[in-house]
Amino acid sequence: MSKVLYRKYRPTNFAEVVGQEHIVKTLQNAVRREKIAHAYLFSGPRGIGKTTIARILAKIVNCQKPKDGEPCNECENCLNINENKFLDLIEIDAATHTQVDKIRDLIEKINFSPTAGKYKVYIIDEVHMLSKGAFNALLKTLEEPPKHAIFILATTEIHKIPATIISRCQRFDFRRLKVSEIKERLEKIAKQEKVKVEKGVLDFIAINSNGGLRDSESLFGQILSLEDNDITLKEVQTILAVADISVAVKLIELIIEKKYSEAIDYINKITDDGYDLEQFNIFLIEYCRKLMLLKISPEIKENFSSEMTEEQIAELETMSQKTSIPQILGMIRVFIKSKEEIKSSIIQQLPLELAIAEINIADKESLTEKATTNYNDKIKEPLKKITKKVSSSVKQSQDFIKKSICLEKEEETEKSEDLNNSNNITLDAVNLEWCDILEEVKSYNHSLTAFLKTCQPVEVKKNEVIISCQYSFHKDKLKQIENKAMIEKAMAEILKADVLIKFISQDEAEKMGYEIKEARSVVEGKKEDVVDMALDMFGGKVV
Numbered sequence: 001m002s003k004v005l006y007r008k009y010r011p012t013n014f015a016e017v018v019g020q021e022h023i024v025k026t027l028q029n030a031v032r033r034e035k036i037a038h039a040y041l042f043s044g045p046r047g048i049g050k051t052t053i054a055r056i057l058a059k060i061v062n063c064q065k066p067k068d069g070e071p072c073n074e075c076e077n078c079l080n081i082n083e084n085k086f087l088d089l090i091e092i093d094a095a096t097h098t099q100v101d102k103i104r105d106l107i108e109k110i111n112f113s114p115t116a117g118k119y120k121v122y123i124i125d126e127v128h129m130l131s132k133g134a135f136n137a138l139l140k141t142l143e144e145p146p147k148h149a150i151f152i153l154a155t156t157e158i159h160k161i162p163a164t165i166i167s168r169c170q171r172f173d174f175r176r177l178k179v180s181e182i183k184e185r186l187e188k189i190a191k192q193e194k195v196k197v198e199k200g201v202l203d204f205i206a207i208n209s210n211g212g213l214r215d216s217e218s219l220f221g222q223i224l225s226l227e228d229n230d231i232t233l234k235e236v237q238t239i240l241a242v243a244d245i246s247v248a249v250k251l252i253e254l255i256i257e258k259k260y261s262e263a264i265d266y267i268n269k270i271t272d273d274g275y276d277l278e279q280f281n282i283f284l285i286e287y288c289r290k291l292m293l294l295k296i297s298p299e300i301k302e303n304f305s306s307e308m309t310e311e312q313i314a315e316l317e318t319m320s321q322k323t324s325i326p327q328i329l330g331m332i333r334v335f336i337k338s339k340e341e342i343k344s345s346i347i348q349q350l351p352l353e354l355a356i357a358e359i360n361i362a363d364k365e366s367l368t369e370k371a372t373t374n375y376n377d378k379i380k381e382p383l384k385k386i387t388k389k390v391s392s393s394v395k396q397s398q399d400f401i402k403k404s405i406c407l408e409k410e411e412e413t414e415k416s417e418d419l420n421n422s423n424n425i426t427l428d429a430v431n432l433e434w435c436d437i438l439e440e441v442k443s444y445n446h447s448l449t450a451f452l453k454t455c456q457p458v459e460v461k462k463n464e465v466i467i468s469c470q471y472s473f474h475k476d477k478l479k480q481i482e483n484k485a486m487i488e489k490a491m492a493e494i495l496k497a498d499v500l501i502k503f504i505s506q507d508e509a510e511k512m513g514y515e516i517k518e519a520r521s522v523v524e525g526k527k528e529d530v531v532d533m534a535l536d537m538f539g540g541k542v543v
Contacts, residue, residue, distance in 0.1 A: 005224070006217040009189055011052055012059075012082060013070045018185050018213055019177045020049055026172070027053070028069035031060055036119075037170045039142050039151040041127075043158040044174025047214030051091075054123045054152040055081065058089050061150065062117030077117050088114040091123045100133035107141050110149050120149050127153040128160035135162050142168040176211025176306040179203065183309075185213060186220055193224060198232045203309050205236065207245060211306035245312065247275065248283035249319075252291075255331065256323045260360045264353055271349040281339045281352065287316075288332045294320045295328065334358045425497050430457045430465055433494045440490035448487065451478055455503075458514035464500045465491065468509035468516060475503050 011017045014024045030036055040057075042050040059082075060066055064075035071078050080086040092106070106122065114120045124130075130138070142151060142165065153169060155161060186202045205223075209216035223236055247270060254263040271277060290308075293300045294316060301313050308316065334355040341351035430437075434457065442449040454470040455478070469475035477483060484501060491499040509516055 004218065005189060005221040006047075006214045009192075009217065011049075011056065012073050014053075014056055015070065017049055017053060017056070019181050020053065020174055023053060023172045023174065027057055031057075031066070032069050036061055036150065038145045038149065039169040040153065041158075041161070041166060041169035041171045042152065042154045042174060043161075043171065044156070045176055045210075045212060046156050047209075047212030048174050048177060049213065050154040050174055051123065051125060054121075054154060055089070057152065058086075058119075058121035058123065058150070061119045061121065062086070062088065062114075080116070086116065088117040088120045089123070090120070091125065093125050094129040094134075095126045100131060100137050103130070103134040103137045107137060110141060111146055114148055118148070120146075121152065122149065123152045123154065125154045126156065127165075128155045128157045135165060139164055139168070177213055178211075178305040179206045179307065179309050180305070182206035182209060182211075182213055182216045186216060189217070189220065194229070195224060196230050198230075200233045201231055201236050204233060207307060207309070208240065245283055245287065245308070248280060248287050249312075249315065251284065252287055252331070253319065255356070255359060256319065256327070258363060260356055263356045267349050267352045267356070277348055277352065278339065278342050281335060281342060284335045285332060285339065288328055288335065290316055291320050291323065292325065292328045292332065295323075295325050330359060330362055425460055425463055425465075425495050425499070427457060427460045429495065430460060430491075436494050437491050440494055441487055444486050444490065445483070448478070448483055452487070456517060458504075458509055458516070463497060464502055466502050466504060466514075468506050468514060469503055470506050472505055475505050478503050 014028055017024055040054075042054060044050060056071065059071040059073075059078055060069070062077045062081070063071040064077055065072040073079070073082065077086060081089055090106070092102075110120065110122075112120075139162075141149075145151065151169075153161075153165070158166075158173075183202045183206045186205060190197055190202070201223075205216050205219050209219060219240060223231055223239060226235070226239070251263055251266055254260075254266060270280065286307075290304060298317075301317065304313055304316070338351035338355040341354075342348065345351050438449050438452055441452060451469075451474040452467075454474055455467050457465055458468045459466040467478075469478065478487065484503075488499050488501050491501070504512075506516060
């Protein structure tokens, strides 16, 4: 039986270790100065070299001819360790030896001297799996170990290790490998295996290994099992049944460019091609997350080196310049939602299609909001002329409330002066045209019409129309500068005269002696019910 790649090409000395330079350098210096610790704790994700470096350290401390911090790999001890025949190297898988009895058995034998080497080295893998009792038994030995014993504990979940154990070990935190480091290693293996690989194949494998060298070598070994000396990217994608990240990038690009129809077509295309849509959705979320982080802090791109090639990081930077944080956040939210729905969807691609539709709707609502803002700006144009006499300090103020008060006072003063010279109107004229006025206001804003239907004109003084509002909320809403200007414009159109409006509450009107009647309906001349008013206010209809 042939060896799997990660065993066949396992490093036999520190020089062959990929990445983890900070750990290798520290251990080599300790060996050169003969300052070997009695216990080490290696932590980090799977498949990044914890056990490999532990074996190399066990080899060098027992090597008969060490050379400048490296094992010779020629002496009897080195050869036995390479062939797993060295009796003084004891490897324990804590996942299958969690009981306290196993650790006690180990401790009873630890006092025996080494049989061949200088040190007995105990490598306990996945040490976090030990029971509480086993940890307590191990603790005593770590406090007072024999001089000939070295413990190397390895774990992928450092948070599960008791603090009492951590404090008695030299701790080394292993990092995920960069895509470029994994790719370089795979290139050497491909060369030694005498196979040709298409451009992009090794990048694809390195990216899908999540920074783990062992995973990448396992994936590459799976590809080599085809016994094909000329490996293409399409073959790799088919065998591994994993989508390339570029497939997800294409969809994000279409969304950013607002090509929603093409985005829907693209989703159906990758579905027909047999891509795993759940995995594809994960790629979308991960890519959008990177876009968001890059927008917030451009320096963070250095953290992406274990997941992306340099070319992909450059493409990510270009993409981030074409979008905004609100747009990115919107994409992340809808893709998280679609990920949960894909699992139970009758039509597999439907959740992704709905996600595109939601993004499209949000984009249109954003455009509508901008259009409304532009329209309001046009309404404000006449008011700018009226507010010329407002002091420069008020103009520069950012306090909207103070500015609104000043605008209202100045507006009323100047309009009153102009109205003295205009055609006078009467209360009867306003009441006669009231329905037409409401219709004119409705063409500008449905909500204002609904509010005005609960109001009534009670007096006209020199073209200043005093309007009583049944509800205080309606009065406050109608008094807003934009709304007031809109109503005055509508009244001026119908009455053919300049008009100034003053809104008062019904309580104020009654105190001033005005006669208050029931609110009138535009269509039927009778009091409307709440449903009709709501329909008119929001522009809806009964279904």
